[in-house]
Amino acid sequence: MNIPFYISSNGTLFCIVFGVMALTGFIMRLQSRNFYTLHVFVRKFSMLDLEFPVSALELATYIKGIFLLPKELSSRSLRALKGQLYLDFLFIPFVYGTIFLLCMAVSHKMNFVGHSIFTVLAWAQVAPLFCDLIENFYLLQKIRPDAAISKPSVHKAYQLLGKIKWGIASISVASVISTLFYFWLTGNFSYGAISVLSVIIVELIIIYILMRITGNKPTVDLDQYQNIGN
């Protein structure tokens, strides 16, 4: 018997949601290659540096540093950073949607407690979704030349959002994948699952090819900016 709030997962819907997530993730990865800031010298940073700064001061330093870069590099970095944050609003529902559907699919195959646990894990994705949205709004309003150092309480709350987001999502993904692995090894899956898996593999291959085409080299030659800073 299914527990309340259980939703039957649909293979086609999962393929679409996963595909959109992979594509937006790929575009965001391209944008992140333009993240530069100035702190002592011109250096690269990642979204994770902004999500998990050592201190409130470090977050403000990263953001202020973007505005201290030479105009061209500063605009490029800002455009990329803001662009990624806006695109993230599209990415967020699809990434947590993917995990939600996976959890529901596993829940469907489980009995007793397992069924309930994975249904709960699926609905738990609402928490990281909201944490991610709040985090994005916070960062967007923070990106300004005079980025203030947040109060300790605000910074702690910001760090907590990141921990909740990554904690729930990664525990769910690890549990789901290991359980799917179990079902695969025991041959406990339908033919429909093979079709879904095939589509996912094709989507991943396409993204991989796109990544190879766009390359992974830095877009800026940092040597030309060696004489600024400090």
Added chain:
Amino acid sequence: MPSPTTGTTGETSLTTEDFTGHPEVINCLNQLDEAFSKSNRPFIISDVYDDDGNQYVNLVQKGGGVLGIALVGYTYILEKMGIRFIRLAGTSAGAINTALMTVIGEKQDSKSIQILKAICDLNFFNLVDGHPAARSVIKNFITHQDFNAKVSRWFKVIFAIGLILMACDFITLGLQYKFQWIAVVAKISFVFTGLYFLLIGFLAFYSARLFRRLKNAGFGINPGNFFYDWIKQLLIKNGVVKVSDLNRKASTLPKLYLRAENPETLDTLKGDVTFIASELVTQNKIQFPAMCNLFREESKIDTLQPAGFIRASMAIPVFFESYFINNIPNTSAEVKKAWMDTFNEPNPPTEVRFVDGGILSNFPINIFYNPKVRVPRLPSFGIDLDDSKPENKSTNAIHWTITGYLGRMFNTIRYYYDKDFLLKNKFFERGIGKIPLSDYNWLNFFLKDEDKINMFVLGAKAATQFLIDFDWEEYKKGRSQMQVKLAEENVPETTTIKTPNT
């Protein structure tokens, strides 16, 4: 990052009296009193003195991280005995003490108490201002001698858990076909295996991220911003805002007198200060502030920050981020000439990167050597910090560990520059006092108050013994004889960028 003022005060209960009032320090002063005042042995260590009877010497202070506290103990005793300093030089921790001795008050003033006050107000751990994870590793690594064994144990446990989980997966996967209830155990085991790999992945990812941060930060774990702000505020508090302020403080001398006739007279006696830093772009030893003309035109020297010189001198590689000087006007004829004259470098860089001067010259006593002086007017004193462990002195090379072997190699390279000078000019050893500090780790920024006091006491004791043993007349005679001997052997002069005076 906590501010140097708010983050340090109130975190230590030490006062200057805890150092200076220590029974062993008082005993040192009594010993000196007995050795000189009460025994009628005149206390003469220099021919240069002032109206207050202070005697003047040159002083070099060795680098050595937190062991620098011992330097303060040493200089405290020297100052208590009425010794003051005309030329000062130091590397790393020695540069910090040197800087404070230069900027506090006037040449004829005693400075150790104020330096002690600054140390009492400083929480040393704030100097380790890097990522919390790195701070934690540094703290554990330095303060726990069995940290390596602990880490090794943790790795073994994690590896064993992985093995057990995978064995459980393997066994339950097969058994579930014979016993249906085991399917539940198998599913749980698979979920735990997934979580286990999540943890491993997280650790790997986190380590990689920390390493990437390290790379992005120029391979320095700690930014060194806290130290920079701390020393900058101390300089400003003592009226040194610009490089010209520093030079003025270092060169201003009171009215001096010569005790004995000397062909050199007092006219050529000039005060100065030198901080040693290692420059990696052009691979040179830099003497601040004398070599500022390499980085700015004379008229723009004050655009450099004096606190930066000390920050550059103490930038322990990997432990601290490097210190950079940018925007060097490398097309300026004046700057080009300076580079050509100093390092024979026709193409000056636009940016230079400094790490701790200790990797090239941790004990720069050679900068006080002036081969033109026949009879010295004042001695060059040096304070050596000896933290070598007895086992490190083992010559049984076959028993060295890999770290011991690499450490030996690195130390051979970094010490030989200064050692070579002392081997060729053995006479200078007579002015050097050695503080035995083998019980302390130079990178232990988590010192207990008791350790700080003990180091200060060791410095005071070393200074006491040194002063009791020191004989100025012998020193003068030895220095003159060395000069004659060197002239006979036609030894070339040591390369220095200015004309030192002794």
